[in-house]
Amino acid sequence: MKKKALALLLATAMTMAAAGCGNDSGTGSASGSPEGSVQDGAQDSTEDSSEGQEAGSEGSSQESEEPAYDFGGRTVRIGSYYDMTPNPEKSIFEKAFAERIDYVEQNYNCNIEFVVVGDDYVGSYITSVLSGDPVCDVGYVLSYKLLPSLIEGGIAQPISDLGVIDFSAPWYDAGAVESGTYKGKQYAIGQRGAGVQYGIFWNKTLFDRYGLPDLYELYENGEWNWEKFKEIALAGNQDTDGDGEYDVHGFNWRENLIWSFMSSNGANAVTKTDAGVELSLETPEAMEALEFYADFMQNVPQLSGWQSQIWDFRDGNSCMCYEAWWISGNYLAEMEDEWGFVPFPMGPSGKEYVSYGKEASPFMMLNGIEKPEEVAQIMDLIFQIFDDEEEWEEAILAAFEANATDSTAVDICLELSQKNKISPLMGFSDLDKMVNEMMNSLGNGEQTPQTALEANRSALEAEIADIQNHDYSADMQEQMDKYLNPEEEEAGE
Missing domain, CATH: 3.40.190.10 (Periplasmic binding protein-like II)
Structure with a gap:
């Protein structure tokens, strides 16, 4: 985007921020958060990037015309090692995400539940899938834990096979999406945010x-x-x-x-x-x-x-x-x-x-869940927290501006935000x-x-x-045994 357009968007973003809740600036987007208090890059990489000041809710995409859906009261469980429920007081992105979830729940007859699955979230995913009862439908994951082991081990399912999601849509983070691509299929989605590595x-x-x-x-x-x-x-x-x-x-x-x-x-x-x-x-x-x-x-x-x-x-x-x-x-x-x-x-x-x-922190979908096409559709709907590319850039600019000391850094961060290169x-x-x-x-x-x-x-x-030629299924069974029998693992050490 040319500099004049960027300047206009920045001015808009600053106005939005001033209209909100003062100087509160949260960390991380709703779609990803660092594992631990400090992390380098994820979808930020998530890695601890502040998301800017509060803004009004007018940018939420619930005001745009959308197809009618009825998911029959389906509950989509989103799992992580911590509670990922968006906090409207934390950032412009979490505020918009919370409002969007509320809109989708009310209008499309579904529910979103954020589930804490424990510190060893990977072990929880593996054990529950292999036991035939997935602990959640969608799970937070670091890209290097997803690829290749959870993919080859049959824990993550290929989202692209469902034919529901357009991964090039403006609400998806390009780096997170690429980090979940393996053998020609897509296994991860990440919500776009103000992240630069x-x-x-x-x-x-x-x-x-x-x-x-x-x-x-x-x-x-x-x-x-x-x-x-x-x-x-x-x-x-x-x-x-x-x-x-x-x-x-x-x-x-x-x-x-x-x-x-x-x-x-x-x-x-x-x-x-x-x-x-x-x-x-x-x-x-x-x-x-x-x-x-x-x-x-x-x-x-x-x-x-x-x-x-x-x-x-x-x-x-x-x-x-x-x-x-x-x-x-x-x-x-x-x-x-x-x-x-x-x-x-x-x-x-x-x-x-x-x-x-070095990593991204997207979401994966667990194998063995019921009606995975519906889950993918619901995730796609709740990710649409802003109407169009311009509103996404306004929000992202506001978030970058909250921490940058000059407008050139803001421009550069905006340019880089969809050019994060995650190595496998x-x-x-x-x-x-x-x-x-x-x-x-x-x-x-x-x-x-x-x-x-x-x-x-x-x-x-x-x-x-x-x-x-690696036997990833055997790895999954071994991790399941460790998860179910931690005392034996500690004794062996």
Whole structure:
């Protein structure tokens, strides 16, 4: 969308927010929430992204003309490890979702029940489906727990086979939908929200102080690329007291850096196929990413850590920070310096700016439920909390504006919100471990991309073959036994 249109939408969103319940800003959308208090990306990735201030209910889609439905009093049970009942006081999205549910219940003769299935929600899904009595109809799930095990194990059913849902509709989150695609079928749905995964936060105060180029200008001129990123990361290192050590770092990060290099260059470690997944580490795009990552890690001094790197950026000790958007509301509200947000820089083979995410948090439908077509139809109806694309963008802009410090960051977040790239790698745990160990060897200089691939090729290919022949049904039975007999599991440990 052009900038004038964005500005108009932002003004509308701010007016909506002002008309609501003051300064309340909730976290997460109704369709997904992080597992634990802090998470990187899900449908936000959900990952703890604040959803903005309250707005009026006029945007709810109940005012549009819709076909008449009568579901005969059907109750759809939506399960999770926590109570996902939308709280109208929390955010514009939850308010609209609560109103939409009420409308659908009253007009289409159905009921929505939110069910807490326990902390081990995956074990609950598996056990109940294998026992012939699904604990819920629809269940929250992290994408790497869904794909491939719950799909191959027969716990999740292919929603696309029902022929009910248009997954390209504006109320569906593109990243969440893609995260649930496997062997040509769709197994997950996620409601669209104000979610952006990884990007680069930059300290505008430090950039001005040390004469570093404006990242917004680089982005808008199409010059925000890997080389410029490396150049600024080096130039930002400052020894302010002359003791021979950097007091301010040009760049810091916590995890998943290699995967943003990959996704920003149109690459991935594995690629989905109709048969499952195949290795794609040796494509030209992947090799470019691996080589630049190895060079960057070995030649750019940087801070890394867990939460400490976020605090270092917040406290003005780093010029740039690689993180997911959710920290804007959770950590940066207390930041004294001015900050901005840009996408991860584009690689030489990249076609557009994207946002890598390690996971999404969509909904799956359990196998064995009654009349699954009705369940899919009801879920589709309650997801339609706004009338059209424009109203969705108004709400999303309002949510981003609640945490952003400038309008350019809002524009960028809106652009990225449907360009979250979720890798399927984490779902294949043994392969994921093997690949990440190889990435570590590149980062510390133990191996080059070429020698690492040569040394690991046969093991990687064997792991792919094992994935294709793996007995997931046996895995499901094993998890069911652990769920039903936790004492035996603890004794075995």
